[in-house]
Amino acid sequence: MSASAINANRRVGGHRSWIRQHAVSLAFLAPAAIWLLFIVVYPTIDTVRLSLFNESATRFLGLTNYKTVFSTDTILTAFRNNVIWVLIFPFFVTTFGLIFAVLTERIRWATAFKTLIVMPIVFSTTASALVWATMLDNSPQIGAVNAAVLTVSDWFNPPGAYPVSTTAGQTVADLVGSNSRAEKNSRIVSISSARAGGMINIGLEDVSPTTLTLLKAQDAVKPQPMSGAITGVVWRAFSPSDPTNKTDILPGELGLPLIRLSLVNSQGSTVATTTTTTSGQYKFSNVGAGSFFVELVSSNFSSGFTGISWLGGSSLTPVSGLGQTAQALLSVPLADMAMIITYLWIWAGFAMVLIGAGLASLNREVLEAARIDGAKEWQVFRRVTVPMLAPVLAVVFVTMIINVLKVFDIVLNMASGSSVNATPTLAVEIYNDGFTGGVHSGVSSAIAVILFLLVLPAMIMNLKRIKGV
Amino acid sequence: MANIVQSTDLTKRRRGLSRRLPTRGPSNIILGIIAIVWLVPTVSLLVISLRPEADFGVSGWWKALLAPSSLTFSNYRVLFDQGFVAGGLLDSLMTSIEITVPATLLVVLFACFAGHSLVFGRWRGRDVVFLIVVGLMVVPVQVALIPVVQFYHELGNLFGLNPYGTIPGVIIFHVAFGLPFGIFLMRNFMSGIPKDLLEAARMEGAGEWKVFYRIVLPLALPALASLAIFQFIWVWNDLLVALVFLGGNAHTPLTVFLYDQNHELQANYWIISTGAIVSVIVPLIVFFSFQRYFVRGVLAGAVK
Amino acid sequence: MASVVLRNLTKQYSGNNAPSLDMLNLEIADGEFVCLVGPSGCGKTTALRMIAGLEDVTSGEIEIGGRIVNDLPSRDRDIALVFQSYALYPHLTVADNMSFGLKLRKVPKAEIEQAVQSAAKILDLVDLLKRKPAQLSGGQRQRVALGRALVRDPAVFLMDEPLSNLDAKLRVQTRAEIAQLHHRLQATMLYVTHDQVEAMTMADRIAVINLGVLEQYGTPRDLYNFPNNQFVAGFIGSPSMNFVSMRINRDVERVHLTGMSADSNIKVTLTDEQSDILRKSDGSDIVVGVRPEHLIEGSIDHAGFSAVAKVEVIEFLGNDEHIHATSDETDLVAILNAHSSVARGDSITLSAPLDTVHFFDPTSGLRLS
Numbered sequence A: 001m002s003a004s005a006i007n008a009n010r011r012v013g014g015h016r017s018w019i020r021q022h023a024v025s026l027a028f029l030a031p032a033a034i035w036l037l038f039i040v041v042y043p044t045i046d047t048v049r050l051s052l053f054n055e056s057a058t059r060f061l062g063l064t065n066y067k068t069v070f071s072t073d074t075i076l077t078a079f080r081n082n083v084i085w086v087l088i089f090p091f092f093v094t095t096f097g098l099i100f101a102v103l104t105e106r107i108r109w110a111t112a113f114k115t116l117i118v119m120p121i122v123f124s125t126t127a128s129a130l131v132w133a134t135m136l137d138n139s140p141q142i143g144a145v146n147a148a149v150l151t152v153s154d155w156f157n158p159p160g161a162y163p164v165s166t167t168a169g170q171t172v173a174d175l176v177g178s179n180s181r182a183e184k185n186s187r188i189v190s191i192s193s194a195r196a197g198g199m200i201n202i203g204l205e206d207v208s209p210t211t212l213t214l215l216k217a218q219d220a221v222k223p224q225p226m227s228g229a230i231t232g233v234v235w236r237a238f239s240p241s242d243p244t245n246k247t248d249i250l251p252g253e254l255g256l257p258l259i260r261l262s263l264v265n266s267q268g269s270t271v272a273t274t275t276t277t278t279s280g281q282y283k284f285s286n287v288g289a290g291s292f293f294v295e296l297v298s299s300n301f302s303s304g305f306t307g308i309s310w311l312g313g314s315s316l317t318p319v320s321g322l323g324q325t326a327q328a329l330l331s332v333p334l335a336d337m338a339m340i341i342t343y344l345w346i347w348a349g350f351a352m353v354l355i356g357a358g359l360a361s362l363n364r365e366v367l368e369a370a371r372i373d374g375a376k377e378w379q380v381f382r383r384v385t386v387p388m389l390a391p392v393l394a395v396v397f398v399t400m401i402i403n404v405l406k407v408f409d410i411v412l413n414m415a416s417g418s419s420v421n422a423t424p425t426l427a428v429e430i431y432n433d434g435f436t437g438g439v440h441s442g443v444s445s446a447i448a449v450i451l452f453l454l455v456l457p458a459m460i461m462n463l464k465r466i467k468g469v
Numbered sequence B: 001m002a003n004i005v006q007s008t009d010l011t012k013r014r015r016g017l018s019r020r021l022p023t024r025g026p027s028n029i030i031l032g033i034i035a036i037v038w039l040v041p042t043v044s045l046l047v048i049s050l051r052p053e054a055d056f057g058v059s060g061w062w063k064a065l066l067a068p069s070s071l072t073f074s075n076y077r078v079l080f081d082q083g084f085v086a087g088g089l090l091d092s093l094m095t096s097i098e099i100t101v102p103a104t105l106l107v108v109l110f111a112c113f114a115g116h117s118l119v120f121g122r123w124r125g126r127d128v129v130f131l132i133v134v135g136l137m138v139v140p141v142q143v144a145l146i147p148v149v150q151f152y153h154e155l156g157n158l159f160g161l162n163p164y165g166t167i168p169g170v171i172i173f174h175v176a177f178g179l180p181f182g183i184f185l186m187r188n189f190m191s192g193i194p195k196d197l198l199e200a201a202r203m204e205g206a207g208e209w210k211v212f213y214r215i216v217l218p219l220a221l222p223a224l225a226s227l228a229i230f231q232f233i234w235v236w237n238d239l240l241v242a243l244v245f246l247g248g249n250a251h252t253p254l255t256v257f258l259y260d261q262n263h264e265l266q267a268n269y270w271i272i273s274t275g276a277i278v279s280v281i282v283p284l285i286v287f288f289s290f291q292r293y294f295v296r297g298v299l300a301g302a303v304k
Numbered sequence C: 001m002a003s004v005v006l007r008n009l010t011k012q013y014s015g016n017n018a019p020s021l022d023m024l025n026l027e028i029a030d031g032e033f034v035c036l037v038g039p040s041g042c043g044k045t046t047a048l049r050m051i052a053g054l055e056d057v058t059s060g061e062i063e064i065g066g067r068i069v070n071d072l073p074s075r076d077r078d079i080a081l082v083f084q085s086y087a088l089y090p091h092l093t094v095a096d097n098m099s100f101g102l103k104l105r106k107v108p109k110a111e112i113e114q115a116v117q118s119a120a121k122i123l124d125l126v127d128l129l130k131r132k133p134a135q136l137s138g139g140q141r142q143r144v145a146l147g148r149a150l151v152r153d154p155a156v157f158l159m160d161e162p163l164s165n166l167d168a169k170l171r172v173q174t175r176a177e178i179a180q181l182h183h184r185l186q187a188t189m190l191y192v193t194h195d196q197v198e199a200m201t202m203a204d205r206i207a208v209i210n211l212g213v214l215e216q217y218g219t220p221r222d223l224y225n226f227p228n229n230q231f232v233a234g235f236i237g238s239p240s241m242n243f244v245s246m247r248i249n250r251d252v253e254r255v256h257l258t259g260m261s262a263d264s265n266i267k268v269t270l271t272d273e274q275s276d277i278l279r280k281s282d283g284s285d286i287v288v289g290v291r292p293e294h295l296i297e298g299s300i301d302h303a304g305f306s307a308v309a310k311v312e313v314i315e316f317l318g319n320d321e322h323i324h325a326t327s328d329e330t331d332l333v334a335i336l337n338a339h340s341s342v343a344r345g346d347s348i349t350l351s352a353p354l355d356t357v358h359f360f361d362p363t364s365g366l367r368l369s
């Protein structure tokens, strides 16, 4: 503007007349110009200044704040997270958009589908984040994702009647009583052996009473020995009236129902299996010669699937042995992925709409020419459609890079517990450093300046593109 | 860019297309699954908000789909019955409206003015100003926060009117950051209006203001609608600006309400889900009423 | 090289009332150049696209080189199609555009190189091989589109109004190039145009289509001299044939025709045989057709057409003049020598000898002979 003003001066002979000549036009521009100058342009420049001062903006520090930025682990973590976002998200959202756009051209209910996919864009990211936090909740009673995983997992790895929560540090050995011992692979085996006509009773401890209530357990009753068979009872060896007596079956002690048992010979191989009754009794009939042990198989204690902690602090890369800074730089939190998935849900519609419009504006005859030239559908897509869409794909990609560099709401709302420290991005750091507990300018401004520098290439690309239009 | 915008007409005749693509069946199945996946979170939110508080965490929300009679509006009733207490749901809804409506109107108005000046004005340097505006479009909000907070305090020291912590403070900031996109959109649209029309009106003696509101404004209505919807949704859904500028204000918009419920007050999920539904309803209504304009805005604004 | 046979080819788009193509039967001999002409929307493109495999066949059969190809995808039909919009791959160079099909077919590199070079030589594209389509002029793009077809050496060339995007001069020039190409390759070519001049100058045979129905199929000469019906007669020839509705005067000794009004200025005198034929026909009306180029100024003494007409407009074309005149409120166009001294407003007599006059049934439009 100033350059042209100078030109005008020469031409018309005075600043004033130039202004007068265009007074009305400039008045139209004024409100926007004032607003932008005071709230966007000036503050942006001022942030650069503040980044060179101390936290209360009273003392000039030079580049100290920038040194702090690159030597603080939490901020390095934020950089790392931004890198993860930028590497993963734009690629996937563009791919999703492309796939959706191409496939919707082949269905009759395209409008309905597009509406559905676009809808999340108008939700606040806060609401979306909270929805997905629930979707991804650890508990299969809350999180639909874990519930789905549980359903699938139960087909392959059903939980036993007496699950032992290994994630909580419990082991099968905790259940073992005086007449049995824990074996490898979560099995429990009787200490004594028996021959046909004999009896083996196994008392377990630490079995949760609610489990027994659920299984409708009844008082344990010692069975009568039977010739040719091995019999016995598996019971909960705990009586309030005599807590220290672990060997005898006391009145009021409950049998353990539905325990899966194997009869194991002296060579260690299973010769028969059975299950206990509601009062904990079992019977192996027609036992052959030799002596046998009774084994409680491991599936009794399998805890099955207990839920993936999507939004917890776990890392996808092994970093436990590393130092603080190395962890900050190298860990890839699972929670990042959960957030990226949520963000995909929000933004895929945007990519789809843009790419769909690009697709609709393609010259159909070029695609037909390729088919006549001998291309199969996949080749048409790979070698003609995608290259022709390249400009649109680039726009989507760049837009999403900018978007992801600034990612904020989703992280702030989805991070909880241990992932709060694992997932922040630069935008979150700016907020945390600058605004939680009063306004502090220095380091926060330095990060903001860096963020600005990161979006600068995108700005330049936009300018080039729009100048060309 | 130009041809992306042109091709907004998605209904364009595509001859023989459907036949050429032999994979109709699989496409239907794949997209059907995707559609369900995309729908599930929204449905879950709705169902949870309609379930009794006590059911949450005991059984999954999907169980309620088999027993629809267990659903109730009691969560909504409880929150609405609170009335307009500060920090309540209704109060937040009002605050969201109080912020969003002025912020939208001002941006639309100023962007129209500026677009008019940039397209129909005859001062030199218009193109440079436009390019600056385009550059400002990607400036992250974060870059301006701290100086603006200080600027607000400065205003308080000088004139006794400190917008920090007030709703106008939030609005002022939103207007500024909505303008670059707004001006971009309006200028691009207005440059498609034939200049002859304006010249004809000028020759009949219309002044600049009359030309603006009699000719340019009516013709720019579609772009105006796109911009209004965009700005509305953008402001409605903002969390960061409200968090920063509302400071200790007792009245907060819905996004802050949800954030607080989740963080400070720790997961009263029946409140969060009910609040989220309320917060999502308004933009959804806007979206469904003006879907065409929204899509047009998306296509035109791919640079934001 | 291959022949193409269409049997009862029909296309009905869902949602349209009438079929876009109705029972088209056409035989194109090996090496023949056939033009498909007709007014806009008559179904030419539809026919071509069905042959190319881009459009489903509603009913009927398409045979290429003795093989029914109805269910074959485009890529297996061994055809090349030159699109009206050229449909060049915008992201590929001229050379890559031309070699695209061969690369897909995994033709050896050296062979591709050679095919591209020789096509480029024929079409004068050698210097443009490295450019992208956006950097070419319309005529050059057109030649690349032809080149892309040429390189493939297909059994049949299909072209859909390939010249319609060119300016008049370039069109004439490229027309000659395509005709030459055909002579050189002796390839089977099916060429769609709505420009009858293009068809007349290039084709071995012409198929005239109207409203999805084949009106006539024959050599340009046949179509011009012996049009089957009024539509073909009107469509072939430029300016179009003049048509006049006339009344058969049967009661007189020798039948003659007069205009519809009582004191008509138009009349046709007939020979004895013709007289006898028309005396036997049932109708009392008939449509008479005379080509502008057959009309002369002044009367003739033997049997034939004559009309006294008032000159309304004269179009000077250099050697000739097109005279637009009215007689009995019927417009007549005549091509006269530019040296004639006819002026606007004159009343002149226009005549044509009987052997150049065509007669058509007014209801069926069929030519009577």
Ligand SMILES: Nc1ncnc2c1ncn2[C@@H]1O[C@H](COP(=O)(O)OP(=O)(O)OP(=O)(O)O)[C@@H](O)[C@H]1O
Pocket: B014, B015, B016, C013, C014, C016, C020, C038, C039, C040, C041, C042, C043, C044, C045, C046, C047, C194
């Ligand atoms: N995809 C389609 N769906 C429905 N109707 C169609 C379709 N394509 C063509 N038609 C109709 O079929 C008829 C024939 O169209 P076609 O394109 O074959 O005409 P044409 O002879 O090539 O005309 P032109 O000389 O203008 O190119 C037209 O009435 C047209 O509207």
Ligand SMILES: [Mg+2]
Pocket: C044, C045, C046
């Ligand atoms: Mg056509």
